Amino acid sequence: MLSSLVGFLGDFDLAEEATAEAFAIAAERWERQGAPTNPVGWLVATARNRAIDRIRRERTLAEKTRLLELPEAAVDDFDETVIKDERLELIFACCHPALATEAQVALTLRALGGLSTEEIARAFLVSEETMKRRLTRAKLKIKQAGIPFAVPADHLLPDRLAAVLAVVYLIFNEGYGGRAELAAEAIRLAGVLAELMPDEPEVHGLLALMLLHDARRHARFSGEELVLLGQQDRSLWDAAQIAAGREQLEQALALRGRGPYVFQAAIASLQTQAPIDWGEIASLYARLAELTGSPVVELNRAVAVAETGHTEQALEIVESLDLPEYRYLYSTRGELLRRLGRRDEARAAFERALALTVSEPEKRFLTRRIAEL
């Protein structure tokens, strides 16, 4: 309901307040008189009328005069099916490139996730004041800069959709490290997108990827200690989520999806099988690397290549990469050198990785690795 109002009014705050007022009136009036036959229609009509009243009283920008031309919405006119779901328009507005990424993430969580400002602040480790300011500035930018509440035109859609998916994936990755409610929220948002844009393979790809990764969350740690994929207790994997992830991947492939999220989901899906086909995974990483040009993808390819037994080849790939501050480059190099029996070099690599690591479980993991050499 909020999204439909925001689309209609082009103004967040006004929509929020009008919605709240409508609910307040409903609570009071329906208790006295009983609920109307079409409660949702009543709420929307009431909220719109409150908003229009407010605008008339405030007599603001010329831009808003168009709303004064509109007839007062009659309660009976509103059929539930007529209320357009404008969540897509809302998410594209929240993720518009004219907004800073952190603003996009905060707005998306606030407008579509329904998270409170306090919850979002906590998730991103900033004060509530800071987050409040960030949201206020972002909403103001939308209004002042004329950011539209609309699904972008066809020629803009690929880039804009990529930006939306990037925000959702960012939210998921923030949750990946332990803040489970963010991961769940990201999956929910992707689910909404998949519902609203069922013909977009990358949407299904991202949803598949997140479901498959999230399914393994209980096996990733043994107490406080990190457990690598090869050592994980598969009985702790969420089988239903893996099935759901594979289903989404099937949908993406049926739509001829060949984008980065589809590839990543395919890799994640292969990793849930026993035994793992590392050769196939290595070639998928190669295709992904071609698509994205990312050295991190190449690093992952090296790991897959090593798992097929070609340790020397894997090491060559690692040595060719330019990732000077990336701890996983050094931890991978260390592991490969260890497998080749080059213990002193392995130790140096692990120690470099350790120096770049912040997470306590990861630090302990690396320390153990060094001790085992």
Added chain:
Amino acid sequence: MKYALLIYDKPGSHEALEAQEREAVYGEYFALSEDSRCLGGAQLGPVEAATTVEVKDGRTLTTDGPFADTKEVFGGYYVFDVADIDEALELAARIPSARLGGKVEVRPLVEQPS
């Protein structure tokens, strides 16, 4: 909505073009000014011709040169009347300076009461 598109040039970027390419680029600037959505614009003269004025304590201070001593130089502007920022951004992306090492700032105009 009306937007100002403020063009910041990379110094020398247009002069460095081959004569034919430069002609084509000027054609693009002209085409934008002929767009039905264009309300106006201007190309600014060279930065060497600039003079900066400041008034402090009632005294007018005049300095030789542009206001900002930045790498990019403010070189001109357009004003467009469009539906939303996406249209403005598309027009901005067509401004040759943007792909020749310069930048275009897109800012909404303050609507004056008519």
